[in-house]
Amino acid sequence: MDNTIEVKGMRKVFGRKTAIEQVTFNVEKGEIFGLLGPSGSGKTTTIKILTGESTQTDGDVNVLGMDSTRFGSSDFKSKIGILSDNSALYERLTVHDNLKLFCKLYNAPLKEVDVILKEVNMEDERTTTISKLSKGMKQRVLLAKALIHKPKLVFLDEPTSALDPGNAAQIHRGLQKLNEAGTTIFITTHNMEEATELCDRVAFLNNGRLQELDSPGALRYKYSTHAFHVETFSGKRLVIDNEPENAGQIKELIENGEIKAINTDNPTLGQIFLKVTGKELVS
Numbered sequence: 545m546d547n548t549i550e551v552k553g554m555r556k557v558f559g560r561k562t563a564i565e566q567v568t569f570n571v572e573k574g575e576i577f578g579l580l581g582p583s584g585s586g587k588t589t590t591i592k593i594l595t596g597e598s599t600q601t602d603g604d605v606n607v608l609g610m611d612s613t614r615f616g617s618s619d620f621k622s623k624i625g626i627l628s629d630n631s632a633l634y635e636r637l638t639v640h641d642n643l644k645l646f647c648k649l650y651n652a653p654l655k656e657v658d659v660i661l662k663e664v665n666m667e668d669e670r671t672t673t674i675s676k677l678s679k680g681m682k683q684r685v686l687l688a689k690a691l692i693h694k695p696k697l698v699f700l701d702e703p704t705s706a707l708d709p710g711n712a713a714q715i716h717r718g719l720q721k722l723n724e725a726g727t728t729i730f731i732t733t734h735n736m737e738e739a740t741e742l743c744d745r746v747a748f749l750n751n752g753r754l755q756e757l758d759s760p761g762a763l764r765y766k767y768s769t770h771a772f773h774v775e776t777f778s779g780k781r782l783v784i785d786n787e788p789e790n791a792g793q794i795k796e797l798i799e800n801g802e803i804k805a806i807n808t809d810n811p812t813l814g815q816i817f818l819k820v821t822g823k824e825l826v827s
């Protein structure tokens with residue numbers, strides 16, 4: 545297996561506060577990996593360690609084949625892109641001039657500016673000053689900034705928090721396209737729909753500890769009771785366990801034409817998170 549990120553026994557202590565405790569996971573090359581957790585669970589701390597902005601107290605962290613002692617190198621920085629709360633733009637410059645500056649900073653060809661503006665659907669605003677953009681538009685320019693140098697790996701810290709569904713969907717489409725082109729994406733979120741839609745695998749972080757790690761589909765299957773939820777035309781709602789002895793009851797309902805709808809229960813990631821951690825994902 546080709547891993548883009550390998551984390552083993554990672555701990556992070558701030559004074560008396562242990563923010564991350566014995567966290568171990570890998571992110572495979574080409575996947576969209578989601579780190580899910582409520583506020584204060586350690587998502588940003590994890591991203592900061594993985595991008596070299598902070599250092600782990602203990603444990604091994606390897607990103608793109610480099611150990612954490614090399615995260616300050618220009619080689620490392622040229623291969624990763626970051627979109628976080630700390631990402632900033634020059635408010636008084638236009639969209640185009642901002643991206644031109646970041647191109648120069650990363651030694652990327654200037655022609656990339658127009659390519660990336662098209663990708664994030666901001667061509668029409670290329671001459672608009674940043675201070676005149678809406679929040680969603682600014683976020684799309686920040687995403688363009690994170691991607692302008694064509695990084696192999698992108699870190700996104702809650703990229704769509706505070707965006708309306710339309711703007712969030714636009715960011716999601718951009719990320720899916722980027723991923724299809726081969727970029728590995730590490731995303732933190734407390735938005736379960738976002739995680740279900742985008743991520744190949746998700747990890748649950750709670751109080752700095754990882755509590756589950758799998759694909760959204762596998763987690764939903766694991767935490768499903770597999771019972772049948774039946775709604776009849778007479779308005780009855782039945783929950784029938786998926787056991788051989790109940791086959792007759794279901795057969796009879798079908799034969800009598802009584803079934804209006806039949807589903808197996810399929811918990812959402814938010815419900816699973818609550819079950820595993822006892823906490824709501826959105827806090």
Ligand SMILES: Nc1ncnc2c1ncn2[C@@H]1O[C@H](COP(=O)(O)OP(=O)(O)OP(=O)(O)O)[C@@H](O)[C@H]1O
Pocket residue numbers: 558561562563581582583584585586587588589590
């Ligand atoms: N520089 C710091 N000094 C002291 N404590 C910190 C520091 N940075 C983070 N923490 C603590 O570490 C824990 C994890 O914080 P972190 O910012 O990683 O959480 P998060 O999951 O990203 O939360 P949010 O969703 O609110 O951004 C919190 O208890 C926080 O108070």
